[in-house]
Amino acid sequence: MLYRHRRLDLVRLAVLLVDDIPTAEDVVQDAFAGLYRRHGNTLDSIADPEAYVRRSVVNTSRDVLRRRRTARAYIPPRILPAPPPEEEILLKEEHQEVLRALRLLTVRQREVLVLRYWSNMSEADIAAALGLSRGAVKSTASRALTALARRLKETP
DSSP states (O other), X not given: OHHHHHHHHHHHHHHHHHSOHHHHHHHHHHHHHHHHHHHTTXXXXXXXXXXXXXXXXXXXXXXXXXXXXXHHHOOOOOOOOOOOHHHXXXXXXXXXXXXXXXXXXXXXXXXXXXXXXXSXXXXXXXXXXXXXXXXXXXXXXXXXXXXXXXXXXXXX
């Protein structure tokens, strides 16, 4: 009886909280299912069953929003593609060391160095391509070269 009389009001409440009709309907359904699981057909042990279900809808809606926020915040780790097998065979050991050291740099540092030394682009062209100032390109290149040199010295 409670379900027939209050379901639509609770769905409206849940829609206002989760901003999505199908999810709101699921939230309300879960609240009533939880009520039934916990108390069965008799609601004599609950002083105000309507308030109980409403509180359950609010709590479940909060859980939905928390899961959404967590899902939006999750950024999967970037998986770098494996080098092609011929790279290991064709490159000299010193080149392989440089490539390994390059992979340890930040993305921006790697981009600046590759564009500068592989593509022979000027600082102005790199700045335009990456949406940076020339000063940012210069400082990034300097820091990247320092980090690259340090990592190459660490290599046995």
